[in-house]
Amino acid sequence: MSVERATPLPVGRSRLPDLRIVRDYGVVVAFVAVFVTLSITSPFFLSWANLKNLAFQTAPVGIMAVGGTLVFIAGGFDLSVGAVSAFAGICAAKMFVGTGMGLWAALICAALAGLLVGVGNGLLITLGRVNAFIATLATSIIVNGVSQVMTGGNLVSVDGNRFTTLGLGTAFGIGYPVFVWIAFALGAGFLLTATPFGRYAYAVGGSAEAARLSGVRVNVVRAATFAVSGLSGGIAGVILVSEVSTAQWNANTGIEFDVITAIVLGGTSLLGGEGAIWRSVLGAFFLLMIGNGFNLLGTSTQWQYVIKGVILAAAVSVDAWARRSRR
Amino acid sequence: MTGVAAVPHVELRGIGKSFGAVHALTDVSVAVQAGTIHALVGENGAGKSTLGKIVAGVHRPDAGELLVNGRRVDYRSPRDALADGLTIIAQEPTLVPHRTVLENVFLGIEPRRGGVLQRRAMRRRYDELVDQAQIDLEPDLYPRSLRVAEQQKAEILRALARDVRLVVMDEPTSALSADETERLFATTRRLRDGGTTVIYVSHFLDEILALVDTITVLRDGRHVRTAPASSETAETLVQAMLGRSLELTFPPKAEPAPDAPVVLSVEGLASAGIVSDVSFDVRAGEIVGLAGLIGSGRSEVARGIFGADRPDAGTIALDGAPVRIRSPRDAVRKRIAMLPEDRKAHGLLMLRSIVDNISLPHLSELTTGPLISRREERRRAGELMRRVDVRAASGSASVATLSGGNQQKVLFAKWLFRQPRVLIADEPTRGVDVGAKQAIYELIHSLAADGMAVVLISSEHEEVLGLAHRVLVMRGGRIVAEFDRRSMNEDAVLHAAFAADATEAGAEG
Numbered sequence: 001m002s003v004e005r006a007t008p009l010p011v012g013r014s015r016l017p018d019l020r021i022v023r024d025y026g027v028v029v030a031f032v033a034v035f036v037t038l039s040i041t042s043p044f045f046l047s048w049a050n051l052k053n054l055a056f057q058t059a060p061v062g063i064m065a066v067g068g069t070l071v072f073i074a075g076g077f078d079l080s081v082g083a084v085s086a087f088a089g090i091c092a093a094k095m096f097v098g099t100g101m102g103l104w105a106a107l108i109c110a111a112l113a114g115l116l117v118g119v120g121n122g123l124l125i126t127l128g129r130v131n132a133f134i135a136t137l138a139t140s141i142i143v144n145g146v147s148q149v150m151t152g153g154n155l156v157s158v159d160g161n162r163f164t165t166l167g168l169g170t171a172f173g174i175g176y177p178v179f180v181w182i183a184f185a186l187g188a189g190f191l192l193t194a195t196p197f198g199r200y201a202y203a204v205g206g207s208a209e210a211a212r213l214s215g216v217r218v219n220v221v222r223a224a225t226f227a228v229s230g231l232s233g234g235i236a237g238v239i240l241v242s243e244v245s246t247a248q249w250n251a252n253t254g255i256e257f258d259v260i261t262a263i264v265l266g267g268t269s270l271l272g273g274e275g276a277i278w279r280s281v282l283g284a285f286f287l288l289m290i291g292n293g294f295n296l297l298g299t300s301t302q303w304q305y306v307i308k309g310v311i312l313a314a315a316v317s318v319d320a321w322a323r324r325s326r327r
Numbered sequence: 328m329t330g331v332a333a334v335p336h337v338e339l340r341g342i343g344k345s346f347g348a349v350h351a352l353t354d355v356s357v358a359v360q361a362g363t364i365h366a367l368v369g370e371n372g373a374g375k376s377t378l379g380k381i382v383a384g385v386h387r388p389d390a391g392e393l394l395v396n397g398r399r400v401d402y403r404s405p406r407d408a409l410a411d412g413l414t415i416i417a418q419e420p421t422l423v424p425h426r427t428v429l430e431n432v433f434l435g436i437e438p439r440r441g442g443v444l445q446r447r448a449m450r451r452r453y454d455e456l457v458d459q460a461q462i463d464l465e466p467d468l469y470p471r472s473l474r475v476a477e478q479q480k481a482e483i484l485r486a487l488a489r490d491v492r493l494v495v496m497d498e499p500t501s502a503l504s505a506d507e508t509e510r511l512f513a514t515t516r517r518l519r520d521g522g523t524t525v526i527y528v529s530h531f532l533d534e535i536l537a538l539v540d541t542i543t544v545l546r547d548g549r550h551v552r553t554a555p556a557s558s559e560t561a562e563t564l565v566q567a568m569l570g571r572s573l574e575l576t577f578p579p580k581a582e583p584a585p586d587a588p589v590v591l592s593v594e595g596l597a598s599a600g601i602v603s604d605v606s607f608d609v610r611a612g613e614i615v616g617l618a619g620l621i622g623s624g625r626s627e628v629a630r631g632i633f634g635a636d637r638p639d640a641g642t643i644a645l646d647g648a649p650v651r652i653r654s655p656r657d658a659v660r661k662r663i664a665m666l667p668e669d670r671k672a673h674g675l676l677m678l679r680s681i682v683d684n685i686s687l688p689h690l691s692e693l694t695t696g697p698l699i700s701r702r703e704e705r706r707r708a709g710e711l712m713r714r715v716d717v718r719a720a721s722g723s724a725s726v727a728t729l730s731g732g733n734q735q736k737v738l739f740a741k742w743l744f745r746q747p748r749v750l751i752a753d754e755p756t757r758g759v760d761v762g763a764k765q766a767i768y769e770l771i772h773s774l775a776a777d778g779m780a781v782v783l784i785s786s787e788h789e790e791v792l793g794l795a796h797r798v799l800v801m802r803g804g805r806i807v808a809e810f811d812r813r814s815m816n817e818d819a820v821l822h823a824a825f826a827a828d829a830t831e832a833g834a835e836g
Contacts, residue, residue: 194698196690203687206676213635213673214688214741215659273678 026318027266027279030311031286034293042296052174054285054292059177060085060236061255062284065262066181066188067232069280070225072263073192075205075272076132078229080121082256083140085237086249087147088114092238093156093247096163107166107242111234117143118230122223136226140256147249156247167243177239181281184235188228189277201225205272261308262287265315334397336361336493336524337382337413343390344377351377352548354391359541361492364515364525366535366556369545369568370760376418378545379495379528383415384408412492416499420478422470429453429466432484456487461517474622476507483514493524500534501757504620504786505821512538530760532561544568565761576765577793578772580812583612589647590780591632591663591749596641598631602804605641609749609780614771616795617784619824624804625784626668629751632782633665634658645748659688664742666735668753668784674738675726682708682722685741692745711740715770732763739770750774751782756790768794788817800824 039046064081071078092110095101101109117139124135169176192198200221203211212218241247266283268275287308294304335358344352352374359365359382367375380386381393384402393400395411402408405415422431429449438448453466464480473481479499486494496515500508515525515538527539535542535556542559544551544567551567587610596605602624609615617625631638634652642649645661652658658665667673675684685708686693693704708722715736719729726734735755742750752771756764771794775781785791791798798815800808800823808823810816 196694196699199683199687199690199699202679202683203676206678207672209673210676211687213633213655213665213667215654215656216687217656273676 024267026315027282027286030265031282031289034286034289038289038293038296042293044296045293048173050292050296052178054288055178055181056175057292058284058288059175059181060240061258061262061288062181062281063184063236063239064229064232064255064259065266065280065284066185066277067229068259068263069266069268069275069277070188070192070201071132071229072268072270073205073272073275074201074222074225075208076125076222076225077270078121078136078226079133079256079260080117080136080140080143081229081233081236081259082252082254083143083147084114084117084230084233085240085252085255086247087117087143088234088237089241089247089251090147090150090156090249092241093158093163094150097156097158103162103165107238110238111231114234114237115227115231118227118233119223121230122226125226126219126223144249151247151249153249158245158247163245164242167239167241177243180235180239184232185277185281191228192277197221197224202273205274207273258287259284261312264312264319267315267319269319270316335359335394336396337526338394338397339378339381339391340394341391342378342381342388342393344374344381344386344388350548352381352388355545355548355550356391357543357550357553359493359524359526361524362519362522363541364519364527364539366527366529366539366542367545368528368530368532368535368542368564369551370530370762373545373568374548375528375530375545376497377548379415379497379526382408382493382526383413383495385415409489409491412490413495414486414489414491414493415495415497416479416482416486418498418501420470420475420482422478422481424470427467427469428464428473428481428484431470431481432456432466432488434485436489452488453484456484459521460484460487460514462514474507475502476504476511479503479511480514483518491523493526494518495526495528497528498530498758499527500529500531502621506620508534532564535564536561568761578769580794580796581612581772581776582796582812583610583775587611587613587778590645591782592644592647593628593632594642594644596628596631596643597639598641599627599636600639602627602631605801605804605806607799607806609782611778611780612775613797614775614781614783614795616791616798617782617801618788618791618798618820619801621786623801623824625801626753627804628801629665629667629753629782629784632658632749633663633751635665635667659745662745662747663749663751664745664747665751666738666742666753666755668757670731670734670738670757675734675741677727678725680723680725681712681717681719681729681737681740684726684737685711685722685744688741689744707744708740711743712737714743715739716766730760730763732759732766735759735763735767736770739767743774747779749780749782751784753784754786755783756785756787788820792817792820 044050064085068078068081088110091113092106095106095109096103121136121139124130124139125132128135166176171179192201200211200216203214203216204218204221208218237252240252262284263280264270265286266279268279290308291304294301337359339355339357342352342355355378367378369375377386381388384405384407387403395413400411408414423434426434432453433449438445438452457464460483462480462484464477464484470478499511503511519525527535529535536559539556541553542556542564543553544564546568589608590611591609594606597603605628607615617628619625627636630636632643634654634657637653643652644650650661652661671677682705686704690699693700705722712722717733717736717740719733726737729737755767759767771781771783783791783795792815796812798810798820799806800820802824810819
């Protein structure tokens with residue numbers, strides 16, 4: 001017999017925690033863990049004032065994350081919300097100052113300008129057949145350019161406190177932006193779970209061809225998700241500008257990455273067909289809470305970015321491993 | 328080498344594997360002898376593919392041990408298995424699309440000198456391999472221009488180029504024509520005669536009996552028995568697979584009424600650059616079978632009628648009135664239904680629930696105001712699930728958790744929602760187990776009996792012959808023969824389908 005002596009190897013895997021649960025409810029677990037930790041370590045964290053403030057700070061990113069979630073679910077990607085939000089801010093400021101429009105009319109029109117850019121994205125991606133990543137990159141460059149042209153590259157300031165009604169106003173001690181966020185999230189969640197459009201979004205993201213062969217107008221659905229995302233950028237931009245009363249073309253540069261981070265942390269898949277609004281709401285909260293915690297604990301702010309990046313990478317990795325274990 | 332023969336090439340001991348809550352394999356022990364063709368058979372979901380993939384390192388077992396040449400191994404990836412000379416030729420070929428056959432065959436093992444590719448040496452080696460395996464394949468073609476059978480050839484060459492000693496073939500013939508299957512068998516036998524071990528996963532029993540040396544039957548993830556092929560027959564295998572005797576039978580054909588009106592009328596259809604001048608009628612209650620080889624244009628006819636491809640020419644009439652169908656959306660509205668060939672990619676949303684899948688094309692009928700009426704949706708879907716007998720814990724189970732047969736039934740349920748006038752079923756029983764096949768046959772039969780016009784496409788001739796009232800044979804994008812109930816028989820259909828090499832086909836079949 002020429003059988004080799006073999007050292008026995010362990011076969012099979014030890015019972016690792018089921019990654020799918022980590023993925024599906026990871027954001028909840030992480031959120032609760034950080035929340036509890038901060039509540040214990042910082043005397044200020046678990047106070048009404050701080051939590052109120054946290055929600056207020058999260059609202060703009062949270063609103064855009066809600067819009068972006070629809071895009072992600074339908075299999076798209078939106079990189080333009082940062083530029084769109086700055087653009088909407090400039091529109092609001094210019095219209096309020098220059099045209100003598102009423103405050104709310106100016107704000108609403110500015111938010112709708114965001115919607116318009118979103119529709120442009122949708123058309124570019126569906127009829128223009130441009131990859132979503134590139135298309136929204138291109139529109140964000142274009143929109144930045146338009147914003148610069150409109151302002152001559154300068155700061156646009158709005159005098160008087162009336163302009164800050166939306167950004168700084170409160171009801172029951174809670175900032176208006178938080179209410180806008182809640183309303184937008186409820187609306188989007190409703191759209192997604194209770195209407196045919198929501199089902200179509202999941203279908204298009206899950207398998208565009210299967211959706212098409214089921215009679216779904218794939219391009220219309222796709223474009224609509226970008227329109228909603230554009231609108232969310234517009235609303236967020238209007239809120240941001242009315243918090244500070246000044247508009248600038250590069251005011252919100254990089255905020256789109258916070259938005260994408262929030263969506264992914266929540267557990268909505270980049271691959272489409274899966275996800276939920278509540279996830280992104282929680283994801284946005286989680287992201288801002290980390291920043292808030294760092295500030296409260298007096299740790300250097302630079303480290304925030306390191307931690308945020310690590311958490312993002314970990315979230316995506318868990319997602320990928322969970323998918324793999326499904327084979 | 329006689330001493331070595333006693334040691335199986337591959338031995339599985341007490342193998343267990345679960346995917347989530349599904350036990351794919353439980354305590355399976357099998358020994359595969361070197362230099363033999365060893366079949367793994369069983370119904371879909373019996374675990375045969377999983378077992379093959381464990382040998383090739385695609386899956387890792389949860390329990391038990393794997394021995395290769397008597398040595399315990401723990402493969403963490405197909406790469407580990409390949410290092411031991413074990414590989415798999417998967418159901419869907421896995422060639423790199425933008426590289427030629429030659430480059431694919433030597434991918435990662437390119438002959439080189441000082442980092443420079445030796446293209447001439449590569450060619451020489453290719454010719455040797457082609458000679459050795461008696462495979463005839465042009466090295467400079469790109470995979471996208473190859474048929475599945477040819478892609479498999481490239482995969483076999485790729486395995487040989489790596490000095491593989493054991494090949495797992497996972498359902499290699501599911502997309503092959505009869506002729507191509509025969510050639511694959513010849514290649515497989517040559518591999519064995521050259522000393523390569525082949526593990527052959529399939530559910531075509533006749534094929535297996537003609538080809539292999541040893542057969543292992545699996546049922547519900549458990550080992551039933553391993554026996555020499557010579558001691559088995561199709562009946563004994565079916566019995567072992569099912570644990571009960573079941574013969575595939577077709578429901579008796581009820582002719583449509585002689586005065587049944589024409590429901591679907593296709594005139595001069597040309598589509599996708601493949602189909603030309605296809606014309607036929609389907610009457611209410613009639614099942615018209617489209618037979619032919621893979622690539623003969625049958626699916627393109629279906630897609631053209633359904634508006635999935637924009638037809639280049641031709642008219643389609645429903646109930647005698649010409650209609651314009653420019654998209655699947657139009658077809659759905661006109662109550663035409665199509666079950667596409669590729670169930671997983673084009674038919675279903677694998678991650679969504681059964682109910683979501685069923686209602687997707689019909690949400691406009693389920694809304695009150697802007698809202699989907701969930702209760703109504705669940706009720707209708709539940710009715711349809713019962714009607715086609717979907718076996719699932721509940722309607723909210725995701726489609727991915729279902730067996731192939733149940734997935735196909737979900738697809739039927741989805742399209743029966745609106746009681747279509749025309750039902751086009753493209754390969755409705757591909758990858759479906761015997762029990763579910765029977766159920767699908769009966770379903771198609773009863774739908775026609777209720778007055779639906781049915782177009783049935785299948786690569787299994789017996790299926791078309793068993794179910795259809797009329798058979799149209801396609802070849803090269805045209806209808807080349809038509810048989811009615813009296814004139815149809817397998818021989819004639821095969822002849823018409825092959826035609827070009829009719830003598831050869833006749834001799835073989």
